Amino acid sequence: MALSDQLAKLAARAKQAEERAAAAREKARTDLESDVSTARASAEAQAEKLRETAEAGEEKASGRWNDLQKSWGAHVAAVRQDIDDREAKHDRAQARREAETADDDAQYAIDYAYAAVEEAEYAVLQAELAEMDADALEASATA
Numbered sequence: 001m002a003l004s005d006q007l008a009k010l011a012a013r014a015k016q017a018e019e020r021a022a023a024a025r026e027k028a029r030t031d032l033e034s035d036v037s038t039a040r041a042s043a044e045a046q047a048e049k050l051r052e053t054a055e056a057g058e059e060k061a062s063g064r065w066n067d068l069q070k071s072w073g074a075h076v077a078a079v080r081q082d083i084d085d086r087e088a089k090h091d092r093a094q095a096r097r098e099a100e101t102a103d104d105d106a107q108y109a110i111d112y113a114y115a116a117v118e119e120a121e122y123a124v125l126q127a128e129l130a131e132m133d134a135d136a137l138e139a140s141a142t143a
Contacts, residue, residue, distance in 0.1 A: 003124040010117065040080070047073060079105055 001009075020039075024032055050069055083105075086098040 003127060007120065007124060010120065014113070014117070043076075047076060 020035065024035065027035065051073060083102070086101075
């Protein structure tokens with residue numbers, strides 16, 4: 001798949017996430033709980049796929065990406081454990097604080113994803129430039 005096609009896939013997925021988040025306020029609690037469970041399973045599957053891709057391509061990509069994947073995985077696990085721990089409590093004031101913390105976590109995740117998209121754009125453009133440079137060097141060597 002071309003890099004630009006992968007960016008289009010990323011944009012479509014971000015749009016889907018936006019639409020599902022907007023619809024969440026209108027859903028019944030049980031429907032939203034089901035969506036949360038499905039989203040978590042999907043995110044875990046994608047994280048596993050990313051981990052496998054990083055491990056399989058360690059020699060191809062910069063080691064920094066593998067380190068980032070491991071760090072991100074540890075961060076996500078810690079946040080999820082915190083969420084699981086908070087769900088077990090029922091104090092109203094505590095529940096409000098936990099909701100605010102969940103909002104903050106979501107905001108940071110969005111900011112992180114936005115930065116990742118910016119980095120992906122840079123990486124795609126840089127890859128295209130490197131390809132042009134390699135083509136130009138090959139053309140000049142055969143001329």
